[in-house]
Amino acid sequence: MKSEHSAPIILPQCVLCNRMKVTLFIPCFVDLMYPQVGISMVKILERLGHKVECPEEIACCGQPAYNSGYWDEAREVAVKVLERLKEAEVVVIASGSCGAMLRVFYPELFAGTVHAGTAKTLAGKSYEFSDFLVSKLAVTDLGARFPAKVTFHDGCHGLRELGNYEQPRRLLAHVRELELVEMKEKVCCGFGGTFAAKFPMISTAMGEVRCAQAHDTGAEYIVSNDSSCLMHIQGLLDRQGSRVKTIHLAEVLAQS
Amino acid sequence: MNPVAREFKANARRLTADLRHRDLIQTALGKYEAVRDKTKAAFQDWQAARQAAAEIKWEAVNHLDRYLDEFVRNLEARGTKVHWASTGRQAREIILGIIREKKARSIIKSKAMTSEEIHLNEALEEAGFEVVESDLGEFIVQLRKEAPYHIVFPAMHLSRGDINELFTRELGSAPTQNPEDLTMIARGVLRQKYLAADIGFTGANFAVAETGMISITENEGNARLTAALPKVMVTLLGIEKILPRLEDLALFLPMLATIGTGQALTCYNSLYGGPRQPGEPDGPEEYHVVLLDNRRTELLADAEQRDALHCIRCGGCLNVCPIFRNVGGHTYGTTYSGPIGSVITPHLRGLQEWKHLSYASSLCGACTEVCPVKINLHHHLLHNRRNASRQKPSLAEKLTFKSFAFIVNRPGVYRVVKRAGRLLQKLHPLVKGTRLDPAYSWTRTRELPPIARQTFKEYWRNRR
Numbered sequence: 001m002k003s004e005h006s007a008p009i010i011l012p013q014c015v016l017c018n019r020m021k022v023t024l025f026i027p028c029f030v031d032l033m034y035p036q037v038g039i040s041m042v043k044i045l046e047r048l049g050h051k052v053e054c055p056e057e058i059a060c061c062g063q064p065a066y067n068s069g070y071w072d073e074a075r076e077v078a079v080k081v082l083e084r085l086k087e088a089e090v091v092v093i094a095s096g097s098c099g100a101m102l103r104v105f106y107p108e109l110f111a112g113t114v115h116a117g118t119a120k121t122l123a124g125k126s127y128e129f130s131d132f133l134v135s136k137l138a139v140t141d142l143g144a145r146f147p148a149k150v151t152f153h154d155g156c157h158g159l160r161e162l163g164n165y166e167q168p169r170r171l172l173a174h175v176r177e178l179e180l181v182e183m184k185e186k187v188c189c190g191f192g193g194t195f196a197a198k199f200p201m202i203s204t205a206m207g208e209v210r211c212a213q214a215h216d217t218g219a220e221y222i223v224s225n226d227s228s229c230l231m232h233i234q235g236l237l238d239r240q241g242s243r244v245k246t247i248h249l250a251e252v253l254a255q256s
Numbered sequence: 257m258n259p260v261a262r263e264f265k266a267n268a269r270r271l272t273a274d275l276r277h278r279d280l281i282q283t284a285l286g287k288y289e290a291v292r293d294k295t296k297a298a299f300q301d302w303q304a305a306r307q308a309a310a311e312i313k314w315e316a317v318n319h320l321d322r323y324l325d326e327f328v329r330n331l332e333a334r335g336t337k338v339h340w341a342s343t344g345r346q347a348r349e350i351i352l353g354i355i356r357e358k359k360a361r362s363i364i365k366s367k368a369m370t371s372e373e374i375h376l377n378e379a380l381e382e383a384g385f386e387v388v389e390s391d392l393g394e395f396i397v398q399l400r401k402e403a404p405y406h407i408v409f410p411a412m413h414l415s416r417g418d419i420n421e422l423f424t425r426e427l428g429s430a431p432t433q434n435p436e437d438l439t440m441i442a443r444g445v446l447r448q449k450y451l452a453a454d455i456g457f458t459g460a461n462f463a464v465a466e467t468g469m470i471s472i473t474e475n476e477g478n479a480r481l482t483a484a485l486p487k488v489m490v491t492l493l494g495i496e497k498i499l500p501r502l503e504d505l506a507l508f509l510p511m512l513a514t515i516g517t518g519q520a521l522t523c524y525n526s527l528y529g530g531p532r533q534p535g536e537p538d539g540p541e542e543y544h545v546v547l548l549d550n551r552r553t554e555l556l557a558d559a560e561q562r563d564a565l566h567c568i569r570c571g572g573c574l575n576v577c578p579i580f581r582n583v584g585g586h587t588y589g590t591t592y593s594g595p596i597g598s599v600i601t602p603h604l605r606g607l608q609e610w611k612h613l614s615y616a617s618s619l620c621g622a623c624t625e626v627c628p629v630k631i632n633l634h635h636h637l638l639h640n641r642r643n644a645s646r647q648k649p650s651l652a653e654k655l656t657f658k659s660f661a662f663i664v665n666r667p668g669v670y671r672v673v674k675r676a677g678r679l680l681q682k683l684h685p686l687v688k689g690t691r692l693d694p695a696y697s698w699t700r701t702r703e704l705p706p707i708a709r710q711t712f713k714e715y716w717r718n719r720r
Binding site for chain 1: 265268269272273278282286289578579581582583615616617618619620621622624625638641642643644645646649653654657658660661663664665667670674677697698700701702703704705706707708710711712713714715716717
């Protein structure tokens with residue numbers, strides 16, 4: 001029989017030095033097409049003294065299937081995510097859209113199933129990147145410098161499902177030599193996942209309206225905290241031959 | 257693809273490419289938004305008002321049986337004849353029956369989306385009666401033999417020039433671009449119609465159970481004339497229009513005006529409680545109220561989407577919807593367009609035939625954010641998608657998402673697919689933007705970023 005005294009003394013690291021073990025969730029499109037976004041996040045989080053890990057086995061949150069109405073298939077993917085993030089202390093997601101999936105849609109997807117509790121727990125410890133910095137870490141100044149006039153595009157999922165409006169702006173406000181000019185309204189860029197392929201004409205028209213609003217600000221860069229929106233916007237800008245460029249918030253914040 | 261969906265796509269393609277249309281709608285709704293926000297700011301707490309409104313509608317909709325009963329008892333007590341219509345067809349027959357019984361010839365109408373829903377005008381005209389829309393916007397689209405473009409602004413797709421052209425052609429009026437003159441032309445025609453009409457037909461904005469009254473809100477006074485001049489008045493309304501108490505209007509009238517048009521209150525707000533009572537100087541001699549179900553009870557039975565019956569038809573979700581703004585109201589091919597139309601039409605007219613509307617959304621949620629009665633609009637679009645694919649899955653899509661799940665759940669397979677994609681994309685320039693391009697729907701109008709030479713996962717592996 002073990003005596004009480006033989007149990008090892010475990011002190012949680014965070015109590016000692018506020019150091020967190022951050023599990024970074026890199027969505028498929030960031031992995032494949034925008035690796036520099038993920039790399040910037042790693043840099044920033046490590047610079048802040050946190051331990052970053054990124055589970056190799058997680059490739060996608062399952063949103064394409066979920067949004068298309070194929071919830072069984074979405075659950076097949078999501079249940080693996082639940083399993084693989086079970087031990088995570090805190091999960092940081094490199095996209096507002098996938099963040100909404102974990103925080104808002106997983107609990108709905110698993111409501112009434114044996115995984116409901118796990119989904120709820122995961123939702124409670126998951127943060128979109130800018131929200132994590134501002135709300136969880138209370139960091140707004142990363143010492144970044146970005147000498148340019150920029151405008152900010154809110155990804156709709158980050159904005160309306162997660163309510164991230166102030167967070168990215170507070171971060172941008174502390175970037176040296178950066179001038180932020182807001183667009184005249186908060187409106188979707190027209191990406192919408194499979195919507196962009198199912199209704200390309202509507203998606204394109206929406207994107208053109210958004211690009212025009214960005215042009216009206218005179219900004220050199222469109223910054224966003226969602227690479228999926230930027231993929232759409234940049235895709236249109238390139239076709240238009242525009243000189244306006246898109247860049248992810250994390251890349252701006254990693255510049256010094 | 258079913259013919260309805262094909263037509264939607266064809267019209268969407270045409271309208272999204274119509275830059276004049278885009279400009280007209282963006283400008284009009286841009287101005288509306290500015291005024292709306294100013295009016296909204298006068299509320300002490302807009303979010304609390306939304307919550308209160310949602311709770312009142314929740315109460316009404318979840319106890320509809322009780323409140324409808326109360327409403328009808330109170331109406332009948334003052335001599336109103338109440339009719340129940342389960343279907344659009346029944347409603348048309350009831351209304352035609354009243355018209356025939358009264359040996360009426362002509363009907364003057366104020367704005368009523370429910371009458372669009374049951375295609376009343378067509379039925380009345382087919383039966384040989386004259387029907388005249390008295391709301392200016394409705395009058396204009398009726399002259400053009402068109403459906404209303406928007407549930408609140410029926411003629412918002414037309415410019416002054418378009419209306420002038422229409423009036424000179426159809427009414428023989430002198431050309432003018434002046435909005436006041438154009439209004440006076442319509443007014444001149446309409447005044448005669450009011451006087452000649454045997455029946456005045458209206459819709460309703462709210463139905464107050466406590467007092468048995470119909471509330472009509474408007475800006476032109478046309479509904480008041482429609483209700484006051486003819487001897488017989490008929491009101492058609494959906495059963496979900498119920499509000500429990502009279503005092504609820506104190507919240508709902510300003511709310512509807514604010515989101516509907518950006519006004520603090522519309523110019524005229526009237527309550528109708530029955531036919532002319534003994535000793536009263538005016539009002540119709542006979543009053544009929546037709547309560548329409550038309551599959552609303554099916555929506556009522558759906559606990560998940562029941563809140564769609566909260567809708568007060570303010571048009572707020574249409575106004576902020578980037579899809580609506582780009583494809584326009586007529587493209588939907590439905591009585592109720594925009595997000596609310598995409599949510600309820602599959603319930604009212606068949607899921608499989610109308611499911612495409614639920615897919616034609618980027619799920620941006622601007623609709624849900626603006627809705628004064630807090631309908632979870634964009635999530636209901638997701639629910640419709642789920643219900644549609646559960647009821648009748650597409651084999652191709654099922655296969656796609658099965659393979660998708662197979663790939664992303666297996667890191668080894670995902671890596672292989674990633675490498676294959678990187679190799680295959682070298683061939684992409686050969687077909688890019690052509691019909692042979694597997695990404696044609698994207699690359700026709702947009703560039704596609706390549707798969708990176710080193711993906712994030714590869715970077716992470718190397719680093720470790």
